[in-house]
Amino acid sequence: MTTTSPTKVLQAAAGGRRVLGLSPLMWVLIVSGLVVVPFVRLVTDSAPLTATTTFTAAILSTCPIALAALGGVWSERAGVVNIGLEGQMLLGTWGAAYFNWYYGPWAGLAGGILLGMIGGLLHAVATITFGVDQIVSGVAVNIIAAGAVEFLSKTFFSNITPNGGPRNLSGLYSLPTLNIGGLDGWLSDLNAKHWFLLSDLAGLLGSLVSHISYVSLMVIGLAALSWWLLRRTTFGLRLRSCGENPAAAESLGVSVLRYKYIAVLVSGGLAGLGGAYLSTVASSTFTVGQTQGRGYIGLAAMIFGNWNPFGALGASALFGYADALRLRSASSLHALLLLLAIGLVLLTLWRLWQRNIRGAITNGVIGLAFLLWFLLTDTIPDDLGGMTPYLVTLLVLSVASQSLRMPAADGQPYRKGSAG
Template structure:
């Protein structure tokens, strides 16, 4: 999957309240620092659309499908199963969302998308866990099967419906939206003043309180749910042990096959919910092929997030933001070059402080290239803007995977009784 640091021989020391408080403080400083950086880029470039209320809402909606796929990847790979089939499971979820929403409404459509994604998870689990098929081969096959099955099902079931066709189904009821008028309007007014940092924070509040889909909040809740289950419960500890050392887990009485099955099925459920987001929140209906590779981008977000839910959320937000920016003001897309340059140069300084000169030089070279592009141009070609999320994916995987650690037994074959 990626170049990783060798696994530590000793487990990390248990977390203490003081250590937890220190981490919370560092995260707060990191968030405030990033907000200050974005605000500085906005002021210098004059591109107020870079973090306007509309841009943030578009970024949140674009982030959610990617984030759900990334969370699905976290569940599967923490149990030792590489899930390249996230894309196919998401495709299956789009059809389930459209079919069940058309007949029963958006909440049953949510269940339908989850069930279709779970079907993809079951197929992947049968192939990889029961029959020991190579995880990559099984995932690629699942992607092909998912795309073909949904194309067939769409033509068979949507062709004669109102708003339907052989490749689409429109006019679907959408999930409710969260709207807090008094807070949203006040925050929007403050955001329009374009004050340093204050207006940027107000724009975020306005985006979360002005007619934003309730699914954004549900997805955020799923991030915390995943972190709690996998890192704070006995079930999560046993599941993660299957991805680190399944032979040792077996000797302790853990049913490794069962935990791997559960993890991969839950992974499919999350990917299916990502398909639901694409059909009923990100767009106005179902169209075949509308995933657009977001399952793969979700997999990249999971890797860049170090196989952890909050890390995956941060990476998915970055990808979702770049995805949303291609549809916004051209000046904002151009200002994004300055933001990327600034981030890369900050990473350069951090690498130098840690004595990592090789990667520091690489970050510096790419950062200077982006800065030169910003200074020597007035706009970004529209064709490149459409490629932004995919370019960001490649850039992150090329520059950001040197210090990542995947689960030790991720992708390795396991047969019951190997522990001897």
């Protein structure tokens, strides 16, 4: 029986040859998207594809999902599967609403993080201390959180009139936004000219300087900070070793259980912040069940992002963009079919270059199906349009699954002293 050197395990946890933790395939897709999206906009004459308003809506849809996905990255990098992200987001929506109403918007964000961490602590105690199955515990956290939010809402918000009810609370304080007036106007004019690439980039940049919440910019900063902590610090190396081979990590003196607790608490806090974003930034209203499954989408984004903070952020942006197009116009959603078809063709060429014939055939057939769908139809039915963001997420996750690698010990229970 061969044993793995603890030092080699720690080095393996650092990853292979990647840029910012992203594989060459991810960079190909990102760079291609900067050209393909403007090309599709030009071919289909669908201006909303790259309009500033579309990107603004995409940011609002992306951020809560990205925060849940970042939470998943932290937890699973330490070897703990956190299905309870949805419940922790739910707790965050209520915590943000309560503290926002009584103490202001920044206190609301802190309250959302606090409630999310409480949900994370519940999951950590069950899975790390008592060894409960991580999937079962996560599902239990979601159920408990849903019931707790319903109870807390009826208890604390029913008597707040006229803005409160047993299931909602409106009129919450808003957070400040960034607005660079002169640059905003210049970019808006450039975007309206519909020039290839230049106007499209102006639409994207315009959404980042025109009435964007500081919390939205904070999400990008949190992704960068998470990447740096997990990939460039001793703390991150030790935490990731707990998700790769905890026994080897313990033999090197790493307190595995402590690092797992830290990771799950951070995970819950990030998910709670995602819930706070929904009730404080995306809107000024709290509603029971406000997350609407975004925690589960965050899990999918984390997997598609290959358990990497930047990858999770990019995958969340893909869902957010598709969701924004759904809200904009039917023609833009129809143009998304051509965008998916081209993306799958590029992915097919990449698979062929890698000599992955089976993967190339699969991607090529799906891409051809989307192309025929685009050519043979003029619109997408309204009922199907509401499902589009979820279908896009499922599709991308399925075609990218061949190049994903989860932490080796992810989801496996661990008891202190197992190294011996």
